[in-house]
Amino acid sequence: MTLVTSILMTSGAVAGVGLACGIALAMAAKYLAVKEDPRIGDVTELLPGANCGGCGYAGCADYAKAVVIDDVSINLCAPGAQSVIDDLAKYLGKASEQAEKTVAKVMCGGNSDQAPRKFLYNGVADCGAAHAVGGGDKSCRYGCLGYGSCSRICPVSAIEITDTNIAVVHPALCIGCGACVRTCPRALIKMIPASRSIHVMCSSKDKGPVVKKACKVGCIGCTVCTKLADGAINMEGPLAIVDYSKDLDNEAVVEKCPGKCIVKE
Amino acid sequence: MSQTVIEYLLLILGAVLVNNFVLTRFLGICPFLGVSKKISTALGMCGAVIFVMTLASAVTWPVYYYVLHQDGVFGKDLTYLITIVFILVIASFVQLVDIAMKKFSPKLHGALGIFLPLITTNCAVLGVSVLNIQLKYGFLKSTVFGFAASLGFSVALLIFTGLREKIDRANPPRAFQGVAIALVTAGLLSLAFMGFASLVK
Numbered sequence: 402m403t404l405v406t407s408i409l410m411t412s413g414a415v416a417g418v419g420l421a422c423g424i425a426l427a428m429a430a431k432y433l434a435v436k437e438d439p440r441i442g443d444v445t446e447l448l449p450g451a452n453c454g455g456c457g458y459a460g461c462a463d464y465a466k467a468v469v470i471d472d473v474s475i476n477l478c479a480p481g482a483q484s485v486i487d488d489l490a491k492y493l494g495k496a497s498e499q500a501e502k503t504v505a506k507v508m509c510g511g512n513s514d515q516a517p518r519k520f521l522y523n524g525v526a527d528c529g530a531a532h533a534v535g536g537g538d539k540s541c542r543y544g545c546l547g548y549g550s551c552s553r554i555c556p557v558s559a560i561e562i563t564d565t566n567i568a569v570v571h572p573a574l575c576i577g578c579g580a581c582v583r584t585c586p587r588a589l590i591k592m593i594p595a596s597r598s599i600h601v602m603c604s605s606k607d608k609g610p611v612v613k614k615a616c617k618v619g620c621i622g623c624t625v626c627t628k629l630a631d632g633a634i635n636m637e638g639p640l641a642i643v644d645y646s647k648d649l650d651n652e653a654v655v656e657k658c659p660g661k662c663i664v665k666e
Numbered sequence: 667m668s669q670t671v672i673e674y675l676l677l678i679l680g681a682v683l684v685n686n687f688v689l690t691r692f693l694g695i696c697p698f699l700g701v702s703k704k705i706s707t708a709l710g711m712c713g714a715v716i717f718v719m720t721l722a723s724a725v726t727w728p729v730y731y732y733v734l735h736q737d738g739v740f741g742k743d744l745t746y747l748i749t750i751v752f753i754l755v756i757a758s759f760v761q762l763v764d765i766a767m768k769k770f771s772p773k774l775h776g777a778l779g780i781f782l783p784l785i786t787t788n789c790a791v792l793g794v795s796v797l798n799i800q801l802k803y804g805f806l807k808s809t810v811f812g813f814a815a816s817l818g819f820s821v822a823l824l825i826f827t828g829l830r831e832k833i834d835r836a837n838p839p840r841a842f843q844g845v846a847i848a849l850v851t852a853g854l855l856s857l858a859f860m861g862f863a864s865l866v867k
Contacts, residue, residue, distance in 0.1 A: 414744050416750050418733065422758035429762050539748040551758040 420435040440469045447488045448478060453556050455479045455578030459516050468493070470561075479503060479577030502595040505560075505576040506580060507591050510602030510662060512565035516541045516616035532586040541615040543588055547593035551643040601626070601634065603642050603662040608639050612660070620662045626654040670848035674810055679864040681814035687790050689852075689859040694790030696718040698823055699848060701781075703834075708827040712820035716813065719794050721763065723812025726795035727805050729755050752795050754785055760786045766836045790819055826855060 410531035434466040443464035452460040458467055466575050468489065475489040480608070482502060497498035522538035528550040536542050547566030552558075559574035560581060570581070572595055582590045591605050601620060605612045622639030633649035634641050641663075643649060655665050670675050687693045694715075701711045708809045731737075732749060734744045766774045766780050785791065794815045798808035 410740065410742055410744065411747060414733065414747060415750060415754070418729070419754055422754060426758055427762055429765045433770050435772075480812055512775050522678075525832070526837050527835040530835065 431483065437497075438469050441465050442520070443492065444468055444489065447492060447583075451480045451483045451576070451578070453480060453554065453576065453578035453580060455580065473480065474570055479579070485577070485608075499598070501593060503577045504572040504593045504595045505570045505577065505579070505590050506572075506593050507545055507560075507568045507570055507590050508583075508598060508600070508602060508604045509540055509543075510618045510664065511616040512543045512563065512567040513547070515618045516544050524651045528584075529586045541605055541607075541619065543566055543589070543607070544616060545588060546587070550584050551590060551601075554584045556580065593645050597643075597649070599643065599652070599663065599665050601663050602644050603640065603660070606638055606640055612639075618662050619660055621660045623659055625657050625659065626663055629654045629657060676866050677807065677811060678814040678817070680820040681811060681864040682821060683859070684866050686818045686822055686859050686862075687815050688794065688819055689792060689856040691793065694819055696790055697785060697788060697790075698819075698826065698852070699700065699845070701825040702823060702848070704829050705824070705831065708823050710777060711781050711785070712823055714778045714785050715788075715790070715823075716818050717778060718756075718782065718785050718817040719762075719791050719819070720759055720813040721759065721815035722791050722795055722797055724805070724809045725759050726752050726755060727734075727798060727803075728807045730799050748796065749792070752792055756791055756795065757786050778787050787823040790815070822855070822859075827851060829855070 406603040441462070442465075445462045448461040448465060450461050454460065454654070456464045456479070456502040458464040464473075464477065467476055475493065476483070476486050476497060477500075478485050486561050487561070490617065517539050517540050518538045518644070520535070522534060524530050524534060524546065526548050528546045528548045531537050531546050531548050531629050537546050539546055545567045547562055547568060549560075549562045549568065551568050552562050556578060557574055557576055559571050559576070561569050561571065563569055568590075570590070577592065577595075579592055581593060582588075593600070603612075603616075603620035605619050607619075609623070612619035612621050620639075620641050624636055624641070626634045626641050627636055630643075630649055631651065633643055633644050634654065636642075652665060655663050681687075685691060688695065688698050697711055697715070701707050729751060730745070730748065733739055734747055736743045738744070760782055764775075764779070767778070767782075796813050797815075798811060801811075803811055826848075830848055833847055833851065842850070
């Protein structure tokens with residue numbers, strides 16, 4: 402085989418294989434093409450692109466698809482706030498829906514001064530792991546463990562673990578994606594309207610004496626606040642819970658709470 | 667059991683444990699380190715790798731014996747083109763599968779879609795195709811070997827991901843955090859797999 406024929410042979414073989422592949426791909430692209438709604442791309446562009454998953458979908462593109470195809474509500478995007486809802490409403494020709502900014506709140510005030518450790522936990526620094534060891538090292542079995550699982554998952558670093566081992570959400574930074582709510586093994590974090598300032602900072606479902614033993618700022622279930630709050634605070638078993646759908650303007654509840662677990666911020 | 671069945675079982679066992687693609691042959695290290703942070707993404711990657719490697723083995727074998735080989739359509743020995751032609755064929759084939767999958771199985775596409783282009787021209791995929799030729803396997807044996815090799819990759823990736831998830835929570839010293847401790851872990855895992863060395867001859 403001379404040099405020229407071998408060069409020709411080589412190029413011919415590679416070109417031939419390439420051509421065959423190219424034709425196959427071109428045919429596939431033509432006959433197997435899937436029509437995608439062009440609005441999905443546009444809606445994705447309008448969304449903030451944080452991919453936080455706060456809407457309950459896998460990411461902004463997935464939510465866009467749900468909005469366009471399944472006609473899902475357009476007010477699920479917490480980071481986008483009102484401006485994105487307006488944009489989406491304008492683009493899709495829907496009525497703009499109102500959304501109040503919601504922020505995460507850790508419903509526990511028992512820091513390490515108030516609710517001491519039961520034992521020395523020396524395992525991996527993760528709330529789920531700590532919770533699994535003997536029900537957690539905190540004296541209260543419902544309180545914040547302070548190992549920062551929520552803080553690590555927060556996409557905008559809005560959650561601080563204080564020096565006294567408790568998680569605190571900074572509402573100004575919180576984008577309301579809800580990632581921390583899904584992470585907390587003790588389900589302490591709740592999404593609440595950002596405008597509200599009076600909270601029951603306790604999630605203990607234990608009875609009064611048990612709570613009192615475990616924590617200095619726990620809800621003992623005395624029901625004093627429910628009488629003052631005019632329906633905006635209700636008892637769920639031995640625990641007082643603020644009903645954020647009702648107005649709560651009587652600040653006396655903060656003063657009168659014998660457990661000192663109701664705070665105004 | 668018949669001789670062939672035993673032979674194939676040993677082939678699979680050998681590819682998964684003894685000559686594990688990642689830990690013994692050191693192929694496919696990029697996805698091994700790149701997508702081993704979370705089990706859920708690692709699982710998606712495993713699915714894509716098993717899919718691509720098995721099919722790539724099945725596709726490259728005929729290309730070698732009917733196009734590049736002495737007895738192929740060109741009638742000349744073109745086997746020195748193996749690397750470039752295999753890359754070309756595998757890349758286009760995966761693209762083709764991607765298009766077909768989008769049409770016929772959008773669910774599967776949703777699960778594997780983003781991983782398919784990532785794995786297309788990975789060295790593990792090319793490695794298994796070339797090894798099939800070097801070891802002179804037949805068509806069926808090549809395909810089974812491709813599947814077994816990808817299974818071995820998946821086993822290694824899942825073990826490694828599980829380890830990394832735990833290690834990340836265990837607060838390693840600052841200098842070791844992230845990739846450093848991951849590489850140490852990978853090395854130890856590779857040593858552990860050497861224990862299988864004489865399992866299958």
